[in-house]
Amino acid sequence: MGVELTKRWFEHYPEEVPKTIEYDNKPLHEFLVETATNYPDKTAIHFMGKELTYQEVYDAAKKFASYxxxxxxxxxxxxxxxxxxTPQSVISYYGALLAGGVVVxxxxxxxxxxLEYQLKDSGAKIIVCLDILLPRAENVKDDTYLENIIVTAIKDYLPFPKNLIYPFIQKREYNMVVKPEHSGDTxxxxxxxxxxxxxxxKHEVDPEEDLALLQYTGGTTGYPxxxxxxxxxxxxxxxxxxxWNYKAEYGKETVLGILPFFHVYGMTAVMNLSVMMAQKMILVxxxxxxxxxxLIDKQRPxxxxGAPTIYIGLLNHPKLSNYDLSSINACLSGSAPLPAEVQQQFEKVTGGKLVEGYGLTESSPVTHSNLIYENRRAGTIGLPWPDTDAKVFKPDTLEEMPIGEVGEIxxxxxxxxxxxxNRPEETENTLKDGWLLTGxxxxxxxxxxxxxxxxxKDMIIAGGFNIYPREVEEVLYENELIAEAVVAGIPDPYRGETVKAYVVLKEGADLTEEGLDQYCRENLAAFKVPKRYEFRTELPKTAVGKILRRKLVDEEKEKLQNQV
Incomplete structure (x- = not known):
């Protein structure tokens, strides 16, 4: 595997962060069992005015497991x-694990x-869904392995009188009211x-071998x-x-749960961590x-x-100064690169720390992060976490690259x-001698x-030059008139690929294509300057806020095909 490079990142670890951890060899759902035992009356969930204690969540999870x-x-x-x-997402997740199931x-x-693709691929027998999603689940049921559908509603955990009003709001927003009957397979x-x-x-669980989760990759580069x-x-x-966040205290923290739990980052960094540490989750x-x-102003998380797009959205709000965000102590940003400008602005507004981390669905997800309270650096994903080794390999050869040279992490x-x-060949291509090739x-x-x-797969090769979109995006984000930006390689008959920038301007900003091009030429080497620009009101994103570069590339290819 090449020459061993010293784990020099340990030199930067504060004394509070261990280099290695003695992990609890137990099932994941034991987090809930232990917290409900040690902190039964602690608020677990705040949801639109309704609050549930850890004991209440555990009792509901046991009922779900028995059902x-x-x-x-x-x-x-x-x-x-x-x-x-929602409260149901936490209850059903832990309830399924208590019952011996694997969560999808x-x-x-x-x-x-x-939905049909995922249910078929996973072989799921039971699905829990919202009432407004019931028609979707019913329509695919016969073409999958589904045997039973459990249906719930937002109003099930709303306080009075919101629970009475919500169905009217739902009808207005979704133009539908679903009233399922408790019969048959529903x-x-x-x-x-x-x-x-x-x-x-209760089933015996081998934590090292038994699955807790089938988490589907985003599908931005092919089938999930x-x-x-x-x-x-x-x-x-x-x-x-x-x-890593050694200043957080058991039973004393309040976490803002914006990141969706159906995304592995929200599931680990918000839900599982909160349940383990008896933290109060504000569910959004x-x-x-x-x-x-x-919510931040009133609930004081x-x-x-979060993800960069979330922080950008808050910072760009015209009445941001009307709200007190000073309760926020620490934020770990993931899912996409964190522009340095966003980090600096957010820290100035909150007085807390915002650092970039890195991970993948395949790594549960976090592998790297900047230190939250010391030695933080802009533009880097930081240091490998305890017990996490990281190397840079020459693509396709697994030869370790020298320090400072680009390769595959x-x-x-x-x-x-x-x-x-069910994909042994793809597993073999991605896991090499215990190493996960990240792409x-x-x-x-x-x-x-x-x-x-x-x-x-996002690297742009234009006229023989290797261009990394992130480098161009960093320059775009430094322009104070730009709210969001993404750069993609689009087909070009002469260069093979060419650089295109998709830009969302801040409200009231006045920036022309000529002005933006001049700005880029002043800050980038000529071969990296976008050859085309497109101003948009919004960019396509995943549920966790990651901008879908691949979707934009597909749109460009479709345009070309239509021109032929």
Whole structure:
């Protein structure tokens, strides 16, 4: 595997962060059992005015587990959870694990085609979904392995009188009111909890081998793959999170839960970590800038894991100064590169710390992060976490690259997946001697800090030059008139590919294509300057806020085909 380079990143670890951790060899759901035992009356969830204690969440999870087993769930059977951030999403996740099931997190925004693909691929027998998603689940049921549908509603956990008003809001927003009946293979959440005994069969779990989760990759580079994450994968990454943010205290933190739990980052950094540390979760089912600013002002969260687009959205709000964001102590940004300008502005507004981290679905997800309270650097993903090794390999040869030279980043550690579900060949191509090949191009500096230059598949090769979109995007974000930007390589008959920038301007900003081009020419080498610009009102994103560069490239290819 090449010459061993010293784990020089350890030199920067503060004394509070261990180099290695003794992980709890236990099932993931033990986090909930232990917290409900030690902090039964601590508020676990705040949801649109309704609050639930850890004891209440645990009791509901036990009822859910017993009902799943009543429906015939056996150890290892898959349970799809198709919910936004609601109390039901936490209860069904841990309840499925208590029952011996494997959770399949399912994006509520999926179309029927996407849903059918995931349900078929995972073999899920049961799905939990919102009432407004019931028609979608019913329409694909006969073409999948689904046997039962459990249906719930936002209003099920709303306080009075919101629970009475919400159906009218729902009808206005979605032009539909679904009133499912508790019969046959359709099971209504509220009736289920009334009928369930809460008594369930406990299964023996081998944390190292048994799956807790099938987490599907975003599909931005092809068909989504089911990532097999074991109980130990998720337990270890959650405990790494705890050690990294060493100032966070058990039972005392309040976490803003904007990141969706059906995304692995929100699931680990918000839900699992909160349950382990008895933190209060403020659940936000849908990101809305006004709602979030009001929540921060009133609920005073101390921790705020997020994505750059979320922080950008808040910073660009015209009435930002009307809200007090000073309760926020620490934010770990993931899912996409964090522009330096955004980091600096957000820290100035909150007085807290915002640092960039890095990870993948295949690593549960976090492998690297900047130190939260010391030695932080802009433009880097930071240092490998405890027990996480990282190297830079020459693509396709696994020869280790010298310090400072770009190659493919590879990682190894207890949080690395078991493999891809039913895809042995892809598993073999991605896991090499225990190393996970990330597909991200980057380098390590003299001090052990890692830098991402771009996705292997996103690199633009124009006229023989290698151009990394992130480098161009960093320059665009430094322009104070730009709210959001993404750069992609689009087909070009002469250069093979050429650079195109898609830009969203801040409200009221006046910037022409000529002005933007001049700005780029002043700040970039000539071959990196975008050859085309497109101003948009918004950019396509995943549910967690990652900009879908691939979708923009596909749009360009389609335009070309239509011109032929």
């Amino acid at each position: 799943l087993q009543y429906l015939g769930l056996k150890k290892g059977d898959r349970v799809a959870v198709m919910l936004p951030n 997190q399912t994006n509520p925004l999926y179309t029927e085609r996407e 099971h209504v959440w509220t009736t289920m909890l009334e009928e369930a005994s809460g008594e369930y069969t 793959k089911g990532v097999m994450l074991t109980h130990l994968n998720l337990v270890s990454n959650t405990q790494m999170c705890e050690k 089912p849908k990101f809305d800038v006004d709602t979030v600013l009001k 101390t921790l705020f894991p 590879a990682v190894k550690g207890p949080q690395i997946m078991k493999g891809y579900w 991200d191009m980057g380098y390590m500096d003299e001090e052990g800090y890692f830098y991402i230059v771009d996705r292997k």
